Amino acid sequence: MDRGLLHGEGVFETLHLRPSGPWLLDEHLDRLERSAALLEIPLPPRSDLAELAFQGARAWPGDEGALRLIVTAGPPPVVYATVGPIPGSVLRERREGIRLITADRGIQTPPPWSLVTAKSLSYAENLAAKRWAIRQGADDLLWLTPDGHALEAPTANLVWLTGTTLCTVPPDGILAGTTAAYLLEHAADLGLTADIRKITATDLPAADGIWLASSLRGLAEVHTLDGTKRAASEWTPRLLALLGFS
Amino acid sequence: MDRGLLHGEGVFETLHLRPSGPWLLDEHLDRLERSAALLEIPLPPRSDLAELAFQGARAWPGDEGALRLIVTAGPPPVVYATVGPIPGSVLRERREGIRLITADRGIQTPPPWSLVTAKSLSYAENLAAKRWAIRQGADDLLWLTPDGHALEAPTANLVWLTGTTLCTVPPDGILAGTTAAYLLEHAADLGLTADIRKITATDLPAADGIWLASSLRGLAEVHTLDGTKRAASEWTPRLLALLGFS
Structure with a gap:
């Protein structure tokens, strides 16, 4: 064993x-x-x-x-x-987008032994968080610090567009995403600039596009954030194509 | 698989x-x-x-x-x-006691999806915390809330004696311990009273005896707390005998 x-x-x-x-x-x-x-x-x-x-x-x-x-x-x-x-649910999220809710992860600064920056097999709490989000009527959740800054989703990273700048959060207290990094590195191919910056849950709704990025989903557009419906972004198919999904 | x-x-x-x-x-x-x-x-x-x-x-x-x-x-x-x-290390801790350090777990109130009250296989962070304590020159660590209240050790519960009252912390934000519960339930057999109460890291050194309780260790007396040596408690052999270890 x-x-x-x-x-x-x-x-x-x-x-x-x-x-x-x-x-x-x-x-x-x-x-x-x-x-x-x-x-x-x-x-x-x-x-x-x-x-x-x-x-x-x-x-x-x-x-x-x-x-x-x-x-x-x-x-x-x-x-x-x-x-x-x-999984079928992943294909559906890529195709149809998701309802995302924000929720305080309860950790302002991870302790020195923390494994939040590692992709470990101790994944039960990530999956429990996702089940909790589904019980709240959403598809997924975005973890926040107690002071309201966006961190990550349990199995995906946050990417958003402000004007023509494609953004993700700094890799502090989260698992840095390979898909999000690829998108930002190749943003110029679509005429976009890229930036790594913090964002609060209060400022996020003003973004011109919000997505969760992960290896299998590629991107899932957030069509509903904390219960508020959002206009579909014209960038979703372009960004998916940039990732090789069409 | x-x-x-x-x-x-x-x-x-x-x-x-x-x-x-x-x-x-x-x-x-x-x-x-x-x-x-x-x-x-x-x-x-x-x-x-x-x-x-x-x-x-x-x-x-x-x-x-x-x-x-x-x-x-x-x-x-x-x-x-x-x-x-x-394991040999467990037998040694039961026999010889341990050096314990306190450290902020970084979580004041666990989020609603938290599994800290469950004994799950997602145990990597518990083991990482213990490795971290060993790198600090201790044998184990006692997690605290950010406001300084004792929680638990990664694989054990806190038990302490104040006068003739045997105490453990309330089962909030921790995995409730079977060994600690048994000790408190049978404290009267030794002429002790039992109480469930909070304690801060500031107040803990004044306790008349401090132990970590778990199923295999039974009890490990804390002979050094945050670098300060403590007098051996005469209660350690009696409490171990109460648990059936002699």
Whole structure:
């Protein structure tokens, strides 16, 4: 029995499988390394993890799929890879957008042992938060600091547009997003500028477009924020195309 | 592959195995039910879990041992039971006591989706906190609220003696402890009274005895608190005997 698995002691990455292979593999392996360092889990050689990802991609017959790479703490560390379809709820959120609510996460400054900047297998509270949001009549929630600044969603990052500036929040007290980073790096391809800045829940409704970004969803446009309906952004299809979703 | 295990989505209990069987089985099954309700995990019949615990106890050849009962979210839920020896570090802490430091957990009031009152498999941050304490030159840490009130240790509860009153903290924002509850329920056997009350880190050093209580340790006396050495309490052997450790 894998002792790490029984304590949620492991790190993982979820990658979008495309006909071209596992998307943003290098960026995901970079983040896996940062997560593993925080949990003090020794990783196998990077080339082995990359080869495993390619094997997973070759094993998947569909147009798009989900690859999970997992390394548990053990000891000894154990590597797992799973491949499967994109969940229907994820495809629907990408296509139709979401109702998002904001909620205080209750943590102003994470303590020094905090793992909020790591993608760990201790994911039960993230999933519980999402279930709570659904009980409130929403699809997802955006965590805030007690003083009202946006952090992240339990399984996605916040991206918004102000005029022609595409923004996300600084990577403090959150898991830095690979999809959000890609969008900002390539914003110029669409004639947009990019910026990393803080935003409060009070200022967020004035944004010209709000999305949650994650590897499988790509983007889910926020069509309803804290119960208030928003106009659809003309940028949603362009940003999805920039991510390779069309 | 058990999907629940890959997300730290499960609940567990650790029980002390004695020649008489798994100790405080009913209390542990009660807590497992409360944890499972919080994580929305359906449990198998209680009699099946009890029978599994007895089977585990019969399979263990030693004088004392550790039994873990685990139920993952799945779906479908999967039940695991493991038996093994008491870790050497636990036996040493019971025998020799510990150096404890206090540290702000950063959470004044847990959010409504919080799982801090459940014993879930998402245990990585508990273990990271303990590693952090060891890097600070301690054996364990006591989490505090931002306003300085004692909560719990990552894998144990706080118990202290003030005069002839044995105390623990209210079960708010912590995992209520089975061992601490047993001690308070049976305090009268030693001529002590029992009380559930809050205490600040400022007031704690004045206690006449301080312990961490957990199922495998029983009790570990705090012989050093935030770097200050404390006199050994004459109550430690009596309280350990009350728990059946001698």
